[in-house]
Amino acid sequence: MERDECRRLLGSLSAYLDGEAEARVCQAIQEHLASCEDCRVVVDTLRRTISLVHQTPLPELSPAARERIWRVLQQEGFVGGGDF
């Protein structure tokens, strides 16, 4: 991973994984991955990292906080009288 080529390709990996890299960049990355085990691990774990983030439940407002905010917006007349 310390070789110049690895460092150079590292900066394009997000574009590559998002399908936004130019064709010649994709080809260069694929050729490099075929012969560089370290970079293959980086690409695979980067892909897995992104996928894990998307599968992780997200923080949300607590019911108490929702109620408090809703009440304030009701008092100001922005939302109706009912519950949310």
Added chain:
Amino acid sequence: MKVTDSPAELLELLRHRDPEACARCVQEHWDGLYRLALRILKDPQEAEDTVQETFLNAFRNIDTFQGRSSIGTWLFRIAYNTALMRLRKTHRETVSVEGSDSGDGEGEPLELFDFSNLPEEEVLNREVQDQIQAAIQDAPSNLRTVFALREVEGLSTAETAEVLGLSEEAVKTRLHRGRLWLRQRLSRYFAERERLAGDKPNGAR
């Protein structure tokens, strides 16, 4: 009556302070705004107050909204600025959120433990999910906000750039560095977990 699905009509209803349209706008956006505020302030109570302030500001000033961006992008921008102001007030972070680019661990040797093939049940449990949330929260602030909007909330590069007042190029670079940062943290976590499991006499996890 169902509130319209057309953004232009929805904006018109919001301009007329239509309670149903306002209610829908709140319900659609409050969790996302809360998460962005939480990433910046790291404090649930402060983040909740930011959400409330954002909607009050937005509805009071809806006439100043030009409609060039989406309502969501506009709300994120208000929430971002509100959270930054709160951050400065509490003096917990003296540097500007979008200031320093240092300290993101770039240049460190990359951790090469391969966790890409670990089975789902080993990487999607509560502990790992907590690790992911904590890791996002620990990321350098300039990467964290971009990561939160682009990766988690699903805003486009252009929308994220507009919310944060950055160039699209800067958004792309920071998203990439944020992902690499998180990859490094998770790799270390899984490597350490593997090592500890190996230390156990029966090798059980």
